[in-house]
Amino acid sequence: MSAHNIPPPGMVEKRGNSLWLSHLLMITGVLIVFFPIWLAFVASTVTQAEITQPPMPLLPGDHLIENYSRALTAGVNVPVATMLLNSLIMAIGIALGKIAISLLSAFAIVYFRFPGRTTFFWLIFLTLMLPVEVRIVPTYEVVAGFGMLNSYSGLIFPLIASATATFLFRQFFMTIPDELAEAARVDGARPMQFFVDIVLPMSRTNIAALFVILFIYGWNQYLWPLLITTDPSMNTIVMGIKQMFPSGDDTADWPVIMATSILAMIPPVIVVISMQKLFIRGLVDSEK
Amino acid sequence: MEKRVTFKGWKLPLLLVFPQLLISVVFFFYPAGQAIWQSLFVADPFGLSTQFVGLGNFEFLFSDKYYRASFTTTAIFSILVTIASLVPALLLAVIADRLIKGATVYRTLLIWPYAVAPAIAGVLWLFMFNTRVGVISWYLGQLGYDWNHVLNDQEAMGLVVVASAWGRISYNFLFFFAALQAVPKSIIEAAAIDGARFWRRFFNMVLPLISPTLFFLLVVNIVYAFFETFGVIHTITSGGPQQATTILVYKVFSDGFVGQDLGSSAAQSVVLLVVVGIMTVVQFKYLEKRVHY
Numbered sequence: 001m002s003a004h005n006i007p008p009p010g011m012v013e014k015r016g017n018s019l020w021l022s023h024l025l026m027i028t029g030v031l032i033v034f035f036p037i038w039l040a041f042v043a044s045t046v047t048q049a050e051i052t053q054p055p056m057p058l059l060p061g062d063h064l065i066e067n068y069s070r071a072l073t074a075g076v077n078v079p080v081a082t083m084l085l086n087s088l089i090m091a092i093g094i095a096l097g098k099i100a101i102s103l104l105s106a107f108a109i110v111y112f113r114f115p116g117r118t119t120f121f122w123l124i125f126l127t128l129m130l131p132v133e134v135r136i137v138p139t140y141e142v143v144a145g146f147g148m149l150n151s152y153s154g155l156i157f158p159l160i161a162s163a164t165a166t167f168l169f170r171q172f173f174m175t176i177p178d179e180l181a182e183a184a185r186v187d188g189a190r191p192m193q194f195f196v197d198i199v200l201p202m203s204r205t206n207i208a209a210l211f212v213i214l215f216i217y218g219w220n221q222y223l224w225p226l227l228i229t230t231d232p233s234m235n236t237i238v239m240g241i242k243q244m245f246p247s248g249d250d251t252a253d254w255p256v257i258m259a260t261s262i263l264a265m266i267p268p269v270i271v272v273i274s275m276q277k278l279f280i281r282g283l284v285d286s287e288k
Numbered sequence: 289m290e291k292r293v294t295f296k297g298w299k300l301p302l303l304l305v306f307p308q309l310l311i312s313v314v315f316f317f318y319p320a321g322q323a324i325w326q327s328l329f330v331a332d333p334f335g336l337s338t339q340f341v342g343l344g345n346f347e348f349l350f351s352d353k354y355y356r357a358s359f360t361t362t363a364i365f366s367i368l369v370t371i372a373s374l375v376p377a378l379l380l381a382v383i384a385d386r387l388i389k390g391a392t393v394y395r396t397l398l399i400w401p402y403a404v405a406p407a408i409a410g411v412l413w414l415f416m417f418n419t420r421v422g423v424i425s426w427y428l429g430q431l432g433y434d435w436n437h438v439l440n441d442q443e444a445m446g447l448v449v450v451a452s453a454w455g456r457i458s459y460n461f462l463f464f465f466a467a468l469q470a471v472p473k474s475i476i477e478a479a480a481i482d483g484a485r486f487w488r489r490f491f492n493m494v495l496p497l498i499s500p501t502l503f504f505l506l507v508v509n510i511v512y513a514f515f516e517t518f519g520v521i522h523t524i525t526s527g528g529p530q531q532a533t534t535i536l537v538y539k540v541f542s543d544g545f546v547g548q549d550l551g552s553s554a555a556q557s558v559v560l561l562v563v564v565g566i567m568t569v570v571q572f573k574y575l576e577k578r579v580h581y
Contacts, residue, residue, distance in 0.1 A: 022383050023390065029380045030397045033457060036412040037400065039423060043415065054426040105308040111294050112301035120305055127316050128568065137544040137553050138322035139315060158315040166308065174291065181293040191295040220405035222519035227545065238405045242523050254421065261411050268403035276396060280462055 037265070043258035044068065051254045063255065071259040076244040080260050083237040087219055088267070090236055093156040094218030095211050098165050103203070106169035107195055111181065124163040140227055150231040159224060165210055172206050173199065209278045216268045237264040320561070326554035345555035354531060355539070355556075362535040365449060366513035372453035373509055374502075377460035382490065385468040395465060402458035407519030413451035414524045437525065441532035444525045448533050451524060452517045460505050467501035468494070507571050514563070536560055
């Protein structure tokens with residue numbers, strides 16, 4: 001994964017021109033990939049008039065503070081600050097909830113022999129297969145039946161019913177040396193003491209990596225919040241943006257919508273960039 | 289694989305698995321069972337009574353030309369999204385792999401779009417191609433091309449494909465780059481000394497070596513296109529024009545929540561369940577192969 005194991009230059013490729021060409025191609029690629037984000041940023045710093053008379057400028061204007069404060073405090077249906085808070089609660093709730101229940105059940109599966117263990121294992125294996133998108137109508141009815149529409153628990157619980165994290169922790173626990181459990185048993189430590197003192201500290205990196213992945217998963221949810229938050233004050237930012245477009249022929253408030261788009265991508269981007277190593281590790285672990 | 293050292297007792301482990309079991313049963317198994325059950329009934333227009341129809345919903349579903357069209361649409365959409373996200377990612381990864389300095393800087397820059405939600409990606413691309421204010425549609429207009437994805441099927445499909453593939457380029461790049469970095473440089477150098485040109489080396493040696501990653505990404509991207517692109521479709525086209533971009537997952541939503549046809553929506557869920565099952569089997573067949581290798 002790191003660039004350190006590469007042989008000295010000149011062995012494989014001619015350098016000089018071909019090197020510059022490679023950099024040129026990479027920069028072009030990065031610019032193309034980046035362009036949509038740049039354009040959204042520019043749109044969030046200009047006036048509505050500049051956008052509705054195409055072509056809009058390609059360099060930032062000087063209405064940044066005005067547009068962002070208008071989005072955060074007023075928004076269209078509800079202040080974007082409220083939607084940001086809802087998204088934050090949902091994303092953290094999903095990440096922590098999934099990690100907590102998975103740690104416990106993975107510990108049980110790996111360190112105990114109990115009746116129904118195999119059945120349980122296969123039951124959670126099945127949950128890997130069915131994304132929430134497929135079972136939306138009946139899941140909606142369950143949540144509505146519990147009176148959890150327009151609530152944080154309604155946003156969070158149905159999305160932590162999946163087994164990826166359990167499998168990941170199970171795999172990791174299998175690599176913890178048996179000697180540690182043996183020693184703990186000889187010392188007369190109770191299972192939960194072993195869990196708290198040995199297993200949890202050893203799982204720190206895995207927990208962090210998984211947190212990054214699950215935070216982004218939770219933050220970027222769209223369909224589920226769209227279904228169960230009919231009250232604008234419970235909207236999450238990712239699903240709320242679509243609600244900011246007017247129905248019919250009215251012109252959308254582009255500067256505010258684009259400022260909201262930028263605000264919606266800042267938290268996950270910060271998480272990904274600042275924890276890049278953990279993030280890549282989490283990705284590779286959780287997919288393979 | 290089992291642990292040799294385990295703790296005694298059965299009450300504690302049952303207590304430990306209870307939270308996950310409870311959540312899985314309430315929010316997963318019960319709804320999934322409901323989907324299967326509901327798919328066997330039709331409700332009257334007022335929702336007052338339901339009638340058992342056996343496989344009637346499925347028969348009706350597969351004789352419905354819109355549903356069959358949705359299958360074709362989904363197939364075309366997933367193939368296009370997979371190609372449009374794999375090819376640029378592989379190309380960028382191959383170039384980045386040749387660089388000694390700066391490769392990780394490019395990686396940091398390219399990770400960004402992965403963090404952008406599909407629904408936000410939809411809004412960004414919609415903005416660029418908006419028929420009234422879009423920058424790209426305006427420049428296309430200057431060149432004499434009249435872009436209108438609101439009316440034109442193919443343009444709508446093209447736009448949702450590009451918007452869906454965009455964020456995946458980052459993801460695929462990360463995996464390709466990691467795989468390429470793991471290819472033993474000595475093999476490549478030996479071939480280079482033997483005089484094999486870059487592209488010949490690439491197709492004859494590098495590509496077979498990274499083929500497990502390629503296959504993995506193929507499956508993962510198809511699964512993504514099937515199930516995680518709802519946000520893109522909903523923000524950009526809402527399945528239109530004339531259902532030209534209504535993929536299967538979008539149809540479950542539009543029939544179940546907008547059309548209120550629960551029986552049909554449930555039957556569609558069951559069909560999708562089978563599709564997911566097949567994909568999971570394929571994925572695990574591949575995983576098994578990886579473990580042996």
